[in-house]
Amino acid sequence: MFSTAARALASRSLPRAPSILPPSRSMLTVSRLSPSVAELTLDKAPANTLSLEMALAFSAAVSEIEADPSVTALLLRSSSTKIFSAGLDISEMSGPEPARLADFWRAIQGTYLSLYSSRLATVACIEGHAPAGGCLLSLMADYRIMTGGGPRIGLNETALGIAAPYWLKDMFVETVGRRNAELALLKGTLFTGEEALAVGLVDEVLPLEEVYPRAKEEVLKLARIPAKGRAETKRLLRGAAVDELLAGREADVAWFTEFVLEEGTQKGIKAYLDSLKKK
Numbered sequence: 001m002f003s004t005a006a007r008a009l010a011s012r013s014l015p016r017a018p019s020i021l022p023p024s025r026s027m028l029t030v031s032r033l034s035p036s037v038a039e040l041t042l043d044k045a046p047a048n049t050l051s052l053e054m055a056l057a058f059s060a061a062v063s064e065i066e067a068d069p070s071v072t073a074l075l076l077r078s079s080s081t082k083i084f085s086a087g088l089d090i091s092e093m094s095g096p097e098p099a100r101l102a103d104f105w106r107a108i109q110g111t112y113l114s115l116y117s118s119r120l121a122t123v124a125c126i127e128g129h130a131p132a133g134g135c136l137l138s139l140m141a142d143y144r145i146m147t148g149g150g151p152r153i154g155l156n157e158t159a160l161g162i163a164a165p166y167w168l169k170d171m172f173v174e175t176v177g178r179r180n181a182e183l184a185l186l187k188g189t190l191f192t193g194e195e196a197l198a199v200g201l202v203d204e205v206l207p208l209e210e211v212y213p214r215a216k217e218e219v220l221k222l223a224r225i226p227a228k229g230r231a232e233t234k235r236l237l238r239g240a241a242v243d244e245l246l247a248g249r250e251a252d253v254a255w256f257t258e259f260v261l262e263e264g265t266q267k268g269i270k271a272y273l274d275s276l277k278k279k
């Protein structure tokens with residue numbers, strides 16, 4: 001839906017180095033809910049983390065779905081009802097090879113550029129946890145439906161000693177409003193579904209068994225909204241944010257790689273990774 005030039009710029013900046021594996025589809029499945037509605041299921045055990053390969057596979061799958069003119073809507077879900085996505089694969093950032101780290105971040109940017117700018121109507125079906133990068137995936141959708149009670153969602157970067165990139169922070173601010181965002185980002189709050197609903201981070205909260213049926217109902221409904229008007233409205237709402245990242249993509253890569261490669265950050269990342277593995 002964005003300009004051809006912007007699209008070309010986005011795809012030209014994606015990693016092309018021969019060392020990068022081709023996107024693997026085994027981490028994702030794409031199916032049809034109806035002739036015009038696709039379903040994209042994250043299927044990378046145990047936590048649907050965004051590794052370099054997963055991020056590339058995600059963007060490639062979204063682009064492929066979008067390239068089919070008969071598809072007007074997309075449902076995003078996880079094959080696990082416990083974890084929607086645990087966010088960025090922290091092992092990508094622990095003792096990284098700098099060139100791969102830069103490609104990793106370009107691929108993470110690519111997930112945002114592919115789905116946030118999509119012409120499709122998009123619904124996120126969040127049955128399980130969605131911290132940090134998991135929250136990012138859901139924020140890129142037009143509508144979010146989440147399980148109440150147990151799972152948590154939010155941007156917990158600050159609590160991990162890091163910061164969300166500006167384009168993720170901006171998307172969060174746009175969604176929950178300035179003050180709610182400040183309070184949540186500065187504390188690294190992870191919300192229950194009910195708390196997320198109260199701040200506008202999700203649009204509906206339901207018992208687990210009702211989340212997927214309701215998400216299907218909603219995406220099938222959104223698929224019937226005239227596609228051209230919706231796509232143009234999305235461009236008007238989100239185009240400036242997407243163009244800003246496209247224009248400053250390499251500066252954002254430099255910010256991320258410098259931060260991650262710092263000795264202190266590396267110590268923190270290693271300690272956090274160890275704590276996750278020891279759980």
Ligand SMILES: CC/C=C\C/C=C\CCC/C=C/CC(=O)SCCNC(=O)CCNC(=O)[C@H](O)C(C)(C)COP(=O)(O)OP(=O)(O)OC[C@H]1O[C@@H](n2cnc3c(N)ncnc32)[C@H](O)[C@@H]1OP(=O)(O)O
Pocket residue numbers: 046047049082083085086087088089090091093129131132133134156157160162163164165256259260265269272276277278279
């Ligand atoms: C730390 C980053 C550092 C620097 C970056 C600097 C600046 C830029 C900032 C960019 C933005 C970053 C956003 C992110 O996404 S960072 C990642 C944040 N994610 C988390 O904090 C979630 C961590 N995971 C959990 O809290 C739990 O796993 C969860 C609540 C989701 C589920 O709990 P459950 O008990 O059901 O499962 P676990 O046993 O904990 O996990 C299963 C296995 O998966 C592994 N795992 C989980 N999350 C990650 C992850 N994000 N990366 C890598 N591996 C992960 C976990 O270790 C378990 O593995 P095994 O023990 O089975 O081998």
